Amino acid sequence: MTDGLDDETPALTRTGGAAVRTARRVSMADVARVAGVSAQTVSRVSNGHPGVVEATRSRVLEAMTELGYRPNSAARALKSGSFRTIGVILFSLATTGNVRTLEAIATSAAAEGYAITVIPVAAPTQDGVHGAFTRLGELAVDAIILLMEVHLLDVARVSLPPGVQVVVADSDAGESYAVVDTDQADGTRQAVQHLLDLGHETVHHLAGPALSFAAERRTSAWRATLEEAGREVPPIERGDWSPSSGYEAGLRLARRDDVTAVFAANDQMALGLVRALHDAGRRVPQDVSVVGFDDLPESSEFLPPLTTVHQDFAEVGRRLVEQVLRQVREGVYETGTRLVPTRLVERASTAPPLS
Amino acid sequence: MTDGLDDETPALTRTGGAAVRTARRVSMADVARVAGVSAQTVSRVSNGHPGVVEATRSRVLEAMTELGYRPNSAARALKSGSFRTIGVILFSLATTGNVRTLEAIATSAAAEGYAITVIPVAAPTQDGVHGAFTRLGELAVDAIILLMEVHLLDVARVSLPPGVQVVVADSDAGESYAVVDTDQADGTRQAVQHLLDLGHETVHHLAGPALSFAAERRTSAWRATLEEAGREVPPIERGDWSPSSGYEAGLRLARRDDVTAVFAANDQMALGLVRALHDAGRRVPQDVSVVGFDDLPESSEFLPPLTTVHQDFAEVGRRLVEQVLRQVREGVYETGTRLVPTRLVERASTAPPLS
DNA sequence: CATGCTCATGTTTACGCAAACAACGGCGAC
DNA sequence: GTCGCCGTTGTTTGCGTAAACATGAGCATG
Numbered sequence: 001m002t003d004g005l006d007d008e009t010p011a012l013t014r015t016g017g018a019a020v021r022t023a024r025r026v027s028m029a030d031v032a033r034v035a036g037v038s039a040q041t042v043s044r045v046s047n048g049h050p051g052v053v054e055a056t057r058s059r060v061l062e063a064m065t066e067l068g069y070r071p072n073s074a075a076r077a078l079k080s081g082s083f084r085t086i087g088v089i090l091f092s093l094a095t096t097g098n099v100r101t102l103e104a105i106a107t108s109a110a111a112e113g114y115a116i117t118v119i120p121v122a123a124p125t126q127d128g129v130h131g132a133f134t135r136l137g138e139l140a141v142d143a144i145i146l147l148m149e150v151h152l153l154d155v156a157r158v159s160l161p162p163g164v165q166v167v168v169a170d171s172d173a174g175e176s177y178a179v180v181d182t183d184q185a186d187g188t189r190q191a192v193q194h195l196l197d198l199g200h201e202t203v204h205h206l207a208g209p210a211l212s213f214a215a216e217r218r219t220s221a222w223r224a225t226l227e228e229a230g231r232e233v234p235p236i237e238r239g240d241w242s243p244s245s246g247y248e249a250g251l252r253l254a255r256r257d258d259v260t261a262v263f264a265a266n267d268q269m270a271l272g273l274v275r276a277l278h279d280a281g282r283r284v285p286q287d288v289s290v291v292g293f294d295d296l297p298e299s300s301e302f303l304p305p306l307t308t309v310h311q312d313f314a315e316v317g318r319r320l321v322e323q324v325l326r327q328v329r330e331g332v333y334e335t336g337t338r339l340v341p342t343r344l345v346e347r348a349s350t351a352p353p354l355s
Numbered sequence: 356m357t358d359g360l361d362d363e364t365p366a367l368t369r370t371g372g373a374a375v376r377t378a379r380r381v382s383m384a385d386v387a388r389v390a391g392v393s394a395q396t397v398s399r400v401s402n403g404h405p406g407v408v409e410a411t412r413s414r415v416l417e418a419m420t421e422l423g424y425r426p427n428s429a430a431r432a433l434k435s436g437s438f439r440t441i442g443v444i445l446f447s448l449a450t451t452g453n454v455r456t457l458e459a460i461a462t463s464a465a466a467e468g469y470a471i472t473v474i475p476v477a478a479p480t481q482d483g484v485h486g487a488f489t490r491l492g493e494l495a496v497d498a499i500i501l502l503m504e505v506h507l508l509d510v511a512r513v514s515l516p517p518g519v520q521v522v523v524a525d526s527d528a529g530e531s532y533a534v535v536d537t538d539q540a541d542g543t544r545q546a547v548q549h550l551l552d553l554g555h556e557t558v559h560h561l562a563g564p565a566l567s568f569a570a571e572r573r574t575s576a577w578r579a580t581l582e583e584a585g586r587e588v589p590p591i592e593r594g595d596w597s598p599s600s601g602y603e604a605g606l607r608l609a610r611r612d613d614v615t616a617v618f619a620a621n622d623q624m625a626l627g628l629v630r631a632l633h634d635a636g637r638r639v640p641q642d643v644s645v646v647g648f649d650d651l652p653e654s655s656e657f658l659p660p661l662t663t664v665h666q667d668f669a670e671v672g673r674r675l676v677e678q679v680l681r682q683v684r685e686g687v688y689e690t691g692t693r694l695v696p697t698r699l700v701e702r703a704s705t706a707p708p709l710s
Numbered sequence: 711c712a713t714g715c716t717c718a719t720g721t722t723t724a725c726g727c728a729a730a731c732a733a734c735g736g737c738g739a740c
Numbered sequence: 741g742t743c744g745c746c747g748t749t750g751t752t753t754g755c756g757t758a759a760a761c762a763t764g765a766g767c768a769t770g
Contacts, residue, residue, distance in 0.1 A: 077429035116473045
């Protein structure tokens with residue numbers, strides 16, 4: 001705080017507040033007057049419609065530049081019924097998956113001339129979702145992408161504004177909505193199989209919160225893979241996705257000396273897990289192998305670099321936009337789940353067991 | 356959870372787009388007809404205006420519910436001239452700072468009844484920014500928050516739609532715009548001073564990219580602190596914020612045996628740096644102390660837990676919204692920089708030098 | 711050289727909402 | 741009892757745009 005905050009020097013009100021607020025926006029009529037044409041001709045030029053002779057067109061463009069004309073999107077939306085905007089509803093930007101997906105959504109949408117409105121839901125409760133959907137009716141969006149667990153969606157369903165298209169990520173709502181997701185089951189299978197192939201007798205599991213569908217999916221794929229291989233299914237430890245919950249679960253796992261391989265439901269918990277093992281004097285990967293899930297940008301620089309499951313969130317975002325825009329343009333609701341492949345990235349946190 | 360009643364919505368109408376797309380949205384006129392009142396009365400009820408007798412009001416509300424009426428935000432915006440939306444322009448969601456700030460912006464704005472439109476800029480070049488601002492004129496926003504380096508703003512300034520308010524984060528544009536930022540200079544000073552206080556002769560620096568204003572600010576505060584203390588200012592290493600660039604710079608630093616303390620410009624690079632030191636056989640913190648910047652959620656679980664500078668991005672987001680909405684409501688442009696305090700979080704990556 | 715067609719441009723209208731103004735009925739003041 | 745005010749509701753109007761329709765000039769055809 002030592003340096004120059006000339007704080008609370010609020011107003012260098014250039015032009016003196018009053019003048020600033022008036023300045024009515026220039027409309028098509030203004031441009032038309034200056035260019036000496038009708039408003040309709042301005043509209044045609046503005047939208048690139050044919051049937052305007054070159055001389056007129058350039059005269060209009062000149063007037064637009066001179067006046068600094070910008071089309072009014074409210075009026076345009078009122079006429080056309082479309083806002084060229086997609087709403088994204090999500091609980092949190094704390095998870096890499098959501099963030100990276102959102103970024104891809106924004107980029108893909110921009111390429112199609114659509115903007116993105118982010119609608120955060122206060123709490124991951126039915127009330128929270130319900131509130132978001134209620135406000136949604138008044139929001140200027142043509143379509144909605146839901147980045148959230150589906151078991152909170154039942155209420156939402158009813159209050160969905162008619163005529164607004166929806167697609168869902170990260171969910172099991174394939175029977176009611178179009179869903180795009182990463183192939184988490186296959187990623188989990190790859191991870192567990194990798195550990196078994198290294199020679200581990202079985203694989204322990206550090207699961208995510210019980211209420212999370214993604215966590216549940218990873219857990220059941222882990223169990224299925226072990227059962228298919230005829231291995232014992234050990235009791236699971238559970239965290240809440242956070243690094244510190246991984247550390248605590250890691251301390252509990254470290255107390256059992258039969259643990260030689262752990263599949264963590266995400267990289268953040270894997271990080272805490274590795275530190276707990278380290279603090280307990282168990283070396284990774286010599287004594288215990290660890291696999292994560294997500295492939296954070298940091299994961300390759302962890303100590304040791306983490307073997308993990310990579311998810312292509314960019315592709316998920318791209319497909320979400322593609323899907324929802326197809327529904328918008330064709331006016332058809334679709335259902336079913338589209339899966340984006342995942343792949344195991346082998347780094348230095350896994351090795352054959354010592355024995 | 357178990358109440359999937361489908362008799363309410365026509366969601367699964369896959370039988371052919373025709374039926375779906377017709378359903379014109381219900382307007383105030385429809386509600387008025389059903390309730391047996393005028394459209395104006397519906398408007399009054401909808402906006403909570405006084406002067407509607409209770410019997411009429413409830414009749415209108417009933418009709419609204421029955422028809423599933425939702426106000427049309429385009430028409431509303433056209434009348435009022437306000438979209439109740441704030442645009443956020445940013446380059447990337449890859450940095451924690453941007454993400455956390457965005458989340459806080461979205462939450463604060465929602466509390467004020469404003470929505471957030473995210474406008475990603477394709478490339479951090481003047482062309483990219485210029486393009487974003489050009490599209491911006493057509494976007495349905497009342498105000499803009501810029502999350503980006505200001506040296507790309509010169510072009511932007513001119514093409515700013517008149518009447519749209521702007522505030523800036525993470526920038527040195529205080530003379531032209533209202534800026535909210537964390538007090539990075541003070542955070543850096545705390546970090547460097549902490550290392551000096553531990554007894555280190557001087558502090559090396561792993562800087563961010565030269566073009567980044569944030570990186571530059573941290574570098575110059577680092578230099579200033581050393582000079583004030585009368586210490587030698589060693590040559591800097593430079594990365595690009597990424598963990599892997601931290602690793603590479605770390606390998607170079609590890610070759611010099613006079614390095615006992617490093618201030619990294621962010622946590623991700625610090626992570627790579629620690630791994631490089633580890634690979635080179637230098638222990639952290641016994642042989643080399645490391646301080647980062649950002650305080651990622653993961654940083655407390657690093658090996659060793661990272662001493663770093665915590666930035667309150669939530670507060671930044673909150674103040675950005677507060678600031679821009681004040682400007683919108685009062686119709687006044689303001690300038691000046693508001694700083695949010697930072698604080699050093701001491702963990703296990705720093706210790707006195709061995710000697 | 712009148713007919714009919716095409717192309718460029720102008721005029722009308724409606725989108726949904728809400729300010730501004732108008733109308734109407736009831737009630738208190740005198 | 742009459743006047744006028746207030747509280748409630750209805751009517752008109754216009755926001756900026758663009759589709760639909762109208763106009764009118766130029767031009768080829770018979």
